[in-house]
Amino acid sequence: DVKVTQSSRYLVKRTGEKVFLECVQDMDHENMFWYRQDPGLGLRLIYFSYDVKMKEKGDIPEGYSVSREKKERFSLILESASTNQTSMYLCASSPSGQGHNQPQHFGDGTRLSIL
Amino acid sequence: AQSVTQLGSHVSVSEGALVLLRCNYSSSVPPYLFWYVQYPNQGLQLLLKYTTGATLVKGINGFEAEFKKSETSFHLTKPSAHMSDAAEYFCAVSDHGSARQLTFGSGTQLTVLP
Numbered sequence: 001d002v003k004v005t006q007s008s009r010y011l012v013k014r015t016g017e018k019v020f021l022e023c024v025q026d027m028d029h030e031n032m033f034w035y036r037q038d039p040g041l042g043l044r045l046i047y048f049s050y051d052v053k054m055k056e057k058g059d060i061p062e063g064y065s066v067s068r069e070k071k072e073r074f075s076l077i078l079e080s081a082s083t084n085q086t087s088m089y090l091c092a093s094s095p096s097g098q099g100h101n102q103p104q105h106f107g108d109g110t111r112l113s114i115l
Numbered sequence: 116a117q118s119v120t121q122l123g124s125h126v127s128v129s130e131g132a133l134v135l136l137r138c139n140y141s142s143s144v145p146p147y148l149f150w151y152v153q154y155p156n157q158g159l160q161l162l163l164k165y166t167t168g169a170t171l172v173k174g175i176n177g178f179e180a181e182f183k184k185s186e187t188s189f190h191l192t193k194p195s196a197h198m199s200d201a202a203e204y205f206c207a208v209s210d211h212g213s214a215r216q217l218t219f220g221s222g223t224q225l226t227v228l229p
Contacts, residue, residue: 004158033216040124042205042221043159058216090158103149104217106158 003027004107006091012113019078021110023091030096032074033104034058034066037088049074050096081114088112117142117208121220129228134178134193136223138206141187148189149207149217150180159205165189176200201227 007022025032031050035043035058045058047066055066063085067075074093078085088111092104122137140146147166151159163174170182176199180191189206203224207217 009156035219040221043219045216048216092159103161103164104159106151106160108156108158 004091004093004105006089006107006110008110009108010111010113012115013078013081014115015080015082017078017081019081019112019114021076021078021089021091021112023074023076023093023107024072025074025093025105026072027093027095027105028071029093029105030071031094031102031104032068033092033094034064034074034076035090035092036060036085037090037109043090046076083114086112086114117146117218119206119208119218119220121204121206121223123223124221125224125226127226127228128196130198131195134191134196134200134225136191136204136206136225138180138189138191138220139187140189140206140208142208147209148180148182149209150174150178150189150191151205151207152176153203153205153222155202162191162204196225196227198227198229201225 003026005024033048034046049055049068065077088109090109091107094102094104118141120139149164150162153159163172165172165182173179178193203222205222206220209217
């Protein structure tokens with residue numbers, strides 16, 4: 001079974017802090033993704049990566065950056081946290097298969113509160 | 116650009132009744148379609164997917180969905196609801212292009228009444 005592990009389930013930080021959210025997958029997947037989930041808005045893609053050291057902006061990258069130094073690890077960074085970044089953050093991974101029909105596998109999420 | 120619309124942010128059914136969760140998509144190319152379920156305080160779990168071939172797709176926990184190209188729909192059904200089906204359900208679409216990402220609907224919260 002694929003395991004996607006997010007380092008924290010709950011996190012409380014203050015405005016202006018630099019925040020790191022870590023995600024590790026154990027299935028040698030090429031693709032990794034960061035989403036934020038807000039009520040009524042579904043999941044919105046922040047950034048994704050399809051290879052080590054590669055990254056692509058998603059739909060809402062402003063205020064975020066990412067790092068992928070190793071294949072199994074994908075980090076989301078809030079450069080200067082703001083209250084509007086309070087949300088549930090979900091990490092996912094998928095293999096590169098034929099076409100893009102490979103499902104994404106999700107971690108349990110990090111509920112981040114910015115005070 | 117692709118998009119997903121889930122009709123009804125909240126759906127309530129009685130235990131044993133039919134579950135029908137609606138999903139319509141727009142895509143300029145043939146889509147791949149997915150349904151995910153999210154239980155409280157958990158990540159998303161794949162229920163089923165449509166790629167090519169048979170338009171009626173069976174998934175886990177007794178769910179199935181039918182791809183109807185003419186209606187651009189991919190509705191999720193289950194003949195008989197169980198209390199354990201209470202969760203949030205997300206429809207998602209991916210196209211055959213260079214992008215690997217999914218576009219998600221806004222979700223439907225399913226409540227099962229005893």
